[in-house]
Amino acid sequence: MLGRKISFSVVLSLAIVSPALVRAQYQQPTSEELKMTSDPKAPGAAAVYLDVEEVADDPVHYQSFYARIKVLGEKGKELATVEVPYVKGYNKIHDIKARTIHADGTVIPLVGKPEDLLVVKNGDTQVGKMVFTLPSVEVGSILEYKYQLDYDDHHFSSPMWEIQRPYPVLKAHYQFRPFSTFQPKGASGAIPTSSYLIDSKGRRVNSLIWWAKLPDGVKVQTDAGGHYTVDVTDIPATPDEEWMPPIDSVLYRVLFYYKSASSAQDFWTGEAKDWSKDVDRFAEQSSAIHQAVNGLIAPTDSEMVKAQKLYTAVEALDNTDYSRRKSESEMKQLKLKEARHAEDTWKQKSGDSEDIAMLYLAMARAAGLKAYAMKVVSRSRGVFDVSYMDMDQLNDTVILLAIDGKGVMVDPGEKMAPFGTMNWRHSDAGGLRQSDTGPGYDKTPMQPYTANVTIRSGDITLDDHGGMTGNIRIVMTGQEALRWRQAALRSDETEVKKQFNEELAAIVPQGVEAHVDHFIGLGGDPDASLMAVVTTHGALGTATSKRLLLPGFFFEARGHAPFVGQEKRLEPVDMHYGDRVSDEFTYHLPAGMAVEGAPTDTSIPWTGHAVCITKTVSTPGRVVIARSLARAFTEAKPNDYEALRGFYQKVAAADQQELVLHDAAPAAKGN
């Protein structure tokens, strides 16, 4: 992988020398490698990396990459095409060498010239890629290639070693030699340099730090030659399981970066202070902010009412994350400037989610409320890790209010989020927060499952051939309501109906159609529930000569329970947020038909985590079938997987129960 070039500047010149470099050379394959047809540790893999070597050497401004790959199946041939990205003006790719070695030992070298193609260009920034493909590739071939990436004197590299790849890696070696200032303590023969690194705040950077997620027993090693190295063997392919946490949080990786801190504690303390200062500067309570606040609240309002009124006011602004961010040229033509203070956002009546969250902070403070900012990771993108010293982990800002001695967390950057409701991405999310005692780490609270409720009520009339007509009311509060309301901001109601219908089509029984007739509350008061009024018709049941057979649970007939098919679990489960989904369907039976069999009343608990309850009530001419699944957990460790799967297996079994109607006429006659 290419290293990340940090945006710092290097001051003074570097003393250039030519140390002895260890660059990967072609290797003679062993007879075992030539004969290899599968990897016993990864049966069925279509390819394996026999060797990977990544070397970064800052004193001589180059990185090199070397790979040797055994193709074990047709799909593995895709690795024969290699794309090497680079940033024009910063990097140069050269010395691309490649060859294919057939299973019989025949060597076919790459003779064609790699193509230099554009990836993207905007303004002065241009990313290109060198593309080449190895010749004459067959199943059984070994693909071997290497290339170098050079960069100029003014760049320090910060390698990002992506140790886990889409295919298994049998052996890999990673090596980084930074400039002498950053070499491991005790390194001998360090190349003297008078250059040093400063960060964007003008501070001299004194540490090279790395964050690593590595297999048990593997560590970043240092040596007397000034190198940082990692050697690994038998790395499995990138995991791919349903409901996984963000992929970056589970992959084996090593990330190097330069910081002015020697420990995570120092780093976050420093960063938190700087961030908090920036927040306070942006959220300055200027006279314009005070004036605006005074126009929005009354002195007699309670703290809670003030907080809500201000929330409503900032939510009403144009949030450009849901409309359109103004381009640089548009801002210029409108004579607008990037918001530097909260009052800029207020005056422009527009800003992105961050601007609006900070505006709310400023206004709340101007209203005399105790308000603090909290910068959190977005859980859709990552998991906050204190040991990884990088503020870029934290994506979004939420606001904590202290009202009447109680903490209230609000998410003003989330358009259409009710006061006090967080987007799930911001709940149970780690980050930095301000407080009376100064900034520090914290985690937002997890949402109770009762905050996210979907109730689906159906009223269905059956005919004696299994046909049906009816309507369904789907009432959503919490995350589902927020999701659809935000969708309606990015398109119109017609488009949202289409999307909603597509989701319905995937869960209604086969042969049944369901379409949204209208929404109630889609663009309205976010505090109110959102309702979708759905009409439905089609062939729900199957008629036999004596009976009518129908799925017992309307929305579960297709069997959607997760995890049922996956016996073993490698990675944790992350289901984003807890919720409760309750269905109550009333079936009006065809004349003369009665219930012969129906879903039994059940209660399937997974103690402390979830419960599924079903109940059937039959009266003449009518059956009401109810099902409710409450899931109080969002995450589960692989150790809990057996219990989790067991729960869903039982739910899946219960969901398959049927409603059987039979002709009641003979019984009525008393035969």
Next chain:
Amino acid sequence: MTRQTWVWRRAVPLAVVAAGCLIAGGAPSAFARDKAMPAPDWAVAAAKTPTPTTVGDAAAVVLFDEYLITIDEQNHAVERERIAVRILKPQGRSYSHCSIAYDTDEKLNYFRSWTFTPKGKQFQAMDSDFTDQGAYSAPVLQFTERIRTVKPPASDPGAVVACETEQHLRPYMNEEEWEIQAPIPIVDEALELALPAGGHYADSWRKYAAVKPVETEASHLRWEIKAMPALDLENIDYTPAWAALAARMSVKWGDLAVKGTDNQWRALGLWQKQLEEHRADPTAEITAKALELTAGAPDFYTKLSRITDYVQKNIRYFVVERGIGGWQAHWAADIYRNQYGDCKDKATLLIAMLQAVGIRAHYLHVDSRRGVIDPAEPSLVGNHMITAIELPDGENDPRLVARVKAASSKTMLIFDPTDEETPVGLTRAALQGAWGNLENGADSQVLEMPVLPPETAGLSRTGNFTLTADGTLSGDVAEVFRGDDATNERWFIKDNDAKEIHQDLETGLGADFSSLTFKGFEFHDTGDLAKPLDLDLHLSDANYARPAGSLLLLRPRVMGSHVRAVNDVMDGKPRAYAIEIGHPGKWRDSFDIAVPPGYVVDETPDPEDVDVDFASYKSAVSVKGNLLHYEREYVVRQVEIPPAKAADFRRLENAILTDEKGAAVLKKQ
């Protein structure tokens, strides 16, 4: 107006030009960098065009779209486009992102854009609003072509975005395709053609009545169209491809501007021939290889299949297309040496190798979207290159099914060397019933590819299962795939590793088994294309039979579905477009389920038997001892049916749906 490249590989769609077909063609380099220019009069006038009441639910509307193609004495063309789009809904913004493609052999003179807000304010797109991206389809299919896109300032609902571009077209191209229909309505559109003195043109139209041009001045013609409705297929299922239904016009100049449809196809074939001249000449190495492969071949089929097999299996699909490389193949010698290439290259090497052993073959320019190439509209539209192989007189090997008679009276065998998994003699479903442009010198013509008989494809599935009283079904299934179905399976095996295959099969089975335990699978005969492909499955489902009181309910049709969810047709709504029904084939299922001891079969679903001319469906359930036996046969004889047959289609689908949902009732004795 549209950039066409021969790049099709299997079902990989090619979307080279982003943001649809509102702006076309193009190459950059010189354009005003942050130089403020007032909006031109045409844009100001276009922005004043009222939104017609007929736009309905459209997200945006094209108010004005005008092309001017100026041809010089050397038949080189410069194309200018002026387009104005009004955004009507938030999701309509994407229609205002004008884009233009350009390559190494094109030059973009300029690309400008202005926005008019509903309040009357004007904006101009500046340098930072433009982005260039490399055209990209897949790692194995890359281009030097780039796409420049503007993200116009102030592009909000109600605003009008106007764009103007001018570019030199590729110097070797003498045709442009005017795409006169879009997914949104067009109020006013025009094409102007400025020919050199004495120059002539030819035009042809599809899905729209020919419009007569007005000669605004000598050799300067103008075609105008008003109020073109949108072609919006969003809620219509199983239609032909959008491009196969859209109206368009082809305009030709230079050597392609000949009169008469057949002559135009011939001219296009000759153009192609000149482009590929000597590219497919066999070298000594190629000849030696072809002779080595065919040595001792006892018959024509063997001789042919050894060469087709070689090109299919040994020439890997990979190319970076550079400029004319989108149209012109590499030299056969280079392709043979590198052992890789794109579809044109694979066709070229095949033609060369066949020529070396005395078999004539020709390029056949096709499109993977059936219906896009229209015999009534000669043009270079198409996205794939295959071959037409001349069969010797009297060659009647029954394995060579995909044959068609050319106007020259030669019998041509349609063969796609890029399709690595379809044996010579058969053709993929996507090409069946489609048209292609046969390049055969003076005998060049448009050629309809055959629809193969049902016997050539399908799946036979046999299953033996045991049901226990707790509802668990366990058993084994043997599947035998033929023709296109085998091709699909072989591609699936090729594109996935063992874990992915397992997961994919498991997911597919999950549609029929809610509590599936997928115990394993084995494929047989994957490599020999001439043989059917066998797949054995081993599975169980702990909740297959559903309890209802003292009853056990189960679906005798254990697995697999032929239902097509064509909602508009099933709802009885009027259908304007053909219904795609897959490909000809025969699919048979035969399942035996051993009923648990203590239970008897109380009821079984009724049999189904429907035969419409394009398909038939027959099923039956029987009981013998403790065995519940299910059997069905589904036969498809066409690839698509006209809208007039919607009622027959509905009848067929209702029968299939009823049968597939049918349940047997077991009663405890």
